[in-house]
Amino acid sequence: MCGIVGYVGPRRATPILLEGLKRLEYRGYDSAGIAVGLAGSASEEGGAKGAPKASGNRLQVIKKIGKIAALRAVVPKDLPGDWGIGHTRWATHGGVTDANAHPHLDASGKIAVVHNGIIENYRPLREMLEKDGVRFASETDTEVIPNLIARYYEGDLEAAVKAALGHFEGTYGIAVIHADHPGLIVGARNGSPLVVGVGEGEMLLASDVTAMISHTRQVVYLNDGEVVVIEPSGYRTTGRDDRPVDKKVDQVTWELNNIEKGDYPCYMEKEIFEQPESIARALSGRIDRETASAKLGGLNLDKRRLREVGRVHVIAAGTSWHAGLVGAGLLESLARIPASAELASELRYRNPVVEKDSLWFAVSQSGETADTLYAMREIQRKGGTVLGVCNVVGSTIARESEGGVYVHSGPEIAVASTKAFTSQLAALYLFTLQQARMRDLSMEEGLRFIEALEAVPGAVKKVLGGRDELQRIAKKYSHATDFLFLGRGLMYPIALEGALKLKEISYIHAEGYASGEIKHGPIALVSPEVPSVFVVPDDGLREKTISNMREIKARGGPVIAIGVEGDGEVASIADDFFGVPKGDPRFYPFTMIVPLQLIAYFCALELGRDVDQPRNLAKSVTVE
Ligand code: G6P
DSSP: OOEEEEEESSSOHHHHHHHHHHHHGGGOOSEEEEEEEEOOHHHHTOOOTTSOOSSSOEEEEEEEESOHHHHHHHSOTTOOOSEEEEEEEOOSSSOSOTTTSSOEEOTTSOEEEEEESOBTTHHHHHHHHHHTTOOOSSSOSTTHHHHHHHHHOSSOHHHHHHHHHTTOOBOEEEEEEETTSTTOEEEEEEBSOOEEEEOSSOEEEESSGGGTTTTOOEEEEOOTTEEEEEETTEEEEEETTSOBOOOOOEEOOSOGGGGSOTTSSSHHHHHHHTHHHHHHHHHTTOEETTTTEEOOGGGOOOHHHHHTOOEEEEEEOHHHHHHHHHHHHHIIIIIOOOEEEEEHHHHTTSOOOOOTTEEEEEEESSSOOHHHHHHHHHHHHTTOEEEEEESSTTOHHHHHSSEEEEOOOOOOOSSSOSHHHHHHHHHHHHHHHHHHHHTTOOHHHHHHHHHHHHTHHHHHHHHHTTHHHHHHHHHHHTTOSEEEEEEOTTHHHHHHHHHHHHHHHHOOEEEEEEGGGGGGTGGGGOSTTSOEEEEOOSSTTHHHHHHHHHHHHHTTOOEEEEEETTOHHHHHHSSEEEEEOOOOGGGHHHHHHHHHHHHHHHHHHHTTOOSSSOTTOOSSOOOO
């Protein structure tokens, strides 16, 4: 979703802002802009950078709908920019227009603001400001921010920002500059992430570390209610009440090449092919053969508390919810703990019962999804213990949960989630093993589980070897307008995820269903034009799924089956068959999702879609 970047330092701000915005593209956006401060004659006459100047400086704002390339095309090549802020906007209040793009200026043109989040009470604030004669240039909620700051400004930008913040209801991550304060940015956070990048003689501010990783790996994560002032020489953080807040500087552990495409044509393909390594990373150091269990130190729960868990709930959205459904299914069957996965957006508003012995997992790649975060806070408010399963280190969910597991998939840039999904599965499988071993799973069975888990990266690698065959299948069906994805048991969430992948990136309508459910409705859709993708492992449900495949074939529907290598019967019923290596049935979610990811990917390529940045979607959805 929206992205923020800001720079103060000795270098020209404009190219740094444009590069930062380019790196934020993956979050999803529909317009972009920058505001840079240009030192006027007063500044040229002397005075240390960072000291307020009375006059001579001005702000130049350039914004444009469409991609960063469109913005770049209208930014003058030689625009210096001594300091500045930039933004990628994903429209919420007001359509996709140049005027609604950020940064927004106050009426005098001296204060510029970029904003992530939503100011819910912007209407009364706007009316109040309009009564005072302020004329608004956009339809956004954001434009009230610079104007309210201007109202309080008496020479101290930080104080004016703090005074204005007291009026805002809703969520924000903001960065503010003032023409008369060269080399200074004020940032504030309430519900939308903001990170300070600490460089040598220069400082950055961004909503996401990817925007500044090429300049510094030393970062400071702001918490809600905190305000930061950055200047080339350093930063200071305070609460809105001016109380100083000491912050820890964190080190980003991943490398720049983790967020570059390398030899791949797009991020999604790269991330699909990274899965053998990313799954191995999620497992690394967490398997204890001696006890045939898992070591998950970050859970921060003692053994007694873990043994007393009576029920597990996963809270999540999108792909992470699908991972949660698999995890919950496995927990029930292996550890015999009642478990469910709930859509965060639903859970939050249905006044959930929070039992004393329940454990809650907030599963989120980004760790910033508003639905998941708010649902988690609701559970915590009622006394529930929530653990995070996140990929992004230092993300809000990771920091606000009582403990958890980082999945270590590395930065996931493509909007459609792939490697994070299989790493989330790995984390939930480890937790299941630990719980099962604390209950009635034998040492021998625990070791068998470990062996199968450790075999997953190799099996996924073999599946990836089937790339060309999957491309052939995808090409054959890519012109269908509707697809069904069907599976049973642990394969039902895999069918849901397969359907989600296809619709997200190819825009082909796809429905995921439990195979047993098709006769209750979806079978009416079956026709020679509607392919059905079955996920059919050699588990106890195979015969039932085969019957469902025959029902589709009998009605003239084409069938694509993702089964197990050498399964002649399934292959003979299906029009097209792809086999994954034979293995322990509990682990097929890892191998069977991969062909579905690749089919979705190749369908999207065939249709000429923007695979990494599909229309209307955002990587990290920070509004409800
Ligand atoms: C967005 C993304 C999805 C993702 C979902 C949950 O809708 O487009 O790909 O699955 O959010 O994101 P999370 O970061 O919480 O896993």
